Amino acid sequence: MFRNRTVLIVGAGASFEADFPIGGELLARLAKSLNITYQFNQVQTGDTRVENALRRHCIEAFGGDQHAGLALMNQYAAAGRRIAEAAREGMSIDAIIDQHENPDIELVGKVGIVREILKAEGSSKLKCPNGRYDELSLDSCKDTWLPRLGRLLVEGRKISELEQIFDNLTIITFNYDRSIEHYLPFSLVSHYGITLQRARELVSKLRIFHPFGTVGRLPWQQGEGTIVQFGDSDQADLIGVSSQIRTFTERLSDEATLSEMHSSISIADRIVMLGFAYHRPNLALLEPRFPTEAKQIFGTVKGISAQGQRAVKDEVAGMLKIGEQYVKLFDSTCSQLFDENWRSLTA
Template structure:
């Protein structure tokens, strides 16, 4: 179990260990789904389900429908040129139709990606076959979480750990329920009740809540393809860089978690400017240990990132407090298992 306040900040690189698409790959998927299949202003798109959803949104208006399909064409053509769909939508924040179209494509793509992971069990069985799931950070995180825990005292399991995930998927929540149910021989309801105790924030929203989650959001089963008429409601729960979190309580929680954490662990995070801006606390965070992945990031870029992390937390946190390691998320947890759980002896952090 985690012995001190630990905050995990999770990016797309972490979910990619379950074969969820990262920025560029997701952009390519969206480009294919939104690619017009003809020259008409209301041509079908590469994804028939998205075509139906957009036609329903157009509400039999040829003019409105033409605007949606023009937006789809623009997004599709631009995807090879963008860092991510999120960056592209931010550039077109003044185009409501384009934003709606992009969110529809994101929702459809993320739910489809959930469905292709080894975590998806369909409707034939409730239980994930963990033998078939690759060795990912989710598994290592759960091993760390459960080390020393006893079945008779699980209500405090998440007392010292919280997560801010910048991903739209629900892989973390879904994995945790499965893990707890199997490892501690719990009923599904008990495992779900326990997982609801974990503080996990999606600053950019998610593709619906899982049916057991405490949330007013639209409910969508893991990996489910909702009916075309329901897809707009699911997509509306996704936020762009421009929209981000507009809930003052949620932002206060983010700032509180950052300030209270004794260690912050960045997993598969890109440290993009707008994400770092969102994580910037209004005051000065208490000194803390910082650990993060920097897989594929050059040394000069990593040096700038260390300063950006320190700047986001105020003068009490220095760049030298941040250790960035050129490895993937699962490897980081394996290699720094003890320092994360227990801290560095005598460090004061």
């Protein structure tokens, strides 16, 4: 169990272990999906699900006037092609949306993000077999960091103590997917033999922040926002869910949520950064008002050069307002970090 207050800060590299696209791969998928062209009034290239969602949105925006809606749809299709062209040299979809300062490009880009992330959920190691949302093959997830998290949560935890299982854990994930929320109930069912409903009730108590939003609220989750089953890219309301998406240049505007997130970092005893790219805007978003109490900062830096790692250590220490000696970086995957440091993480 987590005996001290622990904050996990989760980036795209963590989801990559479960077969989610990151960086250039996600951008390449979006470029193909949003390159909407027509031949004889039929969609020739681009994702037809995205095109249909945008088309319906256009017609509804003009009260069913298909002629006016078609003109707007042409604008959106052009925005999609602009994104596809920019993706040839672009760094990320977030950067492309930001640099264009165009509401059409922003909407189309976010609709594309929702579609691709939901498709990725549906084909990931966490996918629901045969569309059964009450099932998950835990064996398919064994090479990801999530089973490691599950084992740390239950280590030393009796079934009579399950109400307190998430008391010392806060998660801040910069990913749009719902992998953590989707996986943990099945893990608890396996460990304790409780019902899936009971497990989901427990996971609903986990403090988990999505600064950039998510691709919808899972049906069993309380709160606001469009409900979308895990990996259901065909039935989801792409337009509705796109309003829940923020890019890295869009600051989380809910001051109460920001304050709670920053407070969790300030009072933490331990902070673990998993698959995080340490982009400066993201570090700025995390920066608490008061220095953190944590004296153990772990972070993965897989694929980052030695010079880059020195810069990361300096920037993380500066963001948390602590000395560099408390920041330990590991050139490892998220799974390896858990495997090699589980004693320290549960001390």
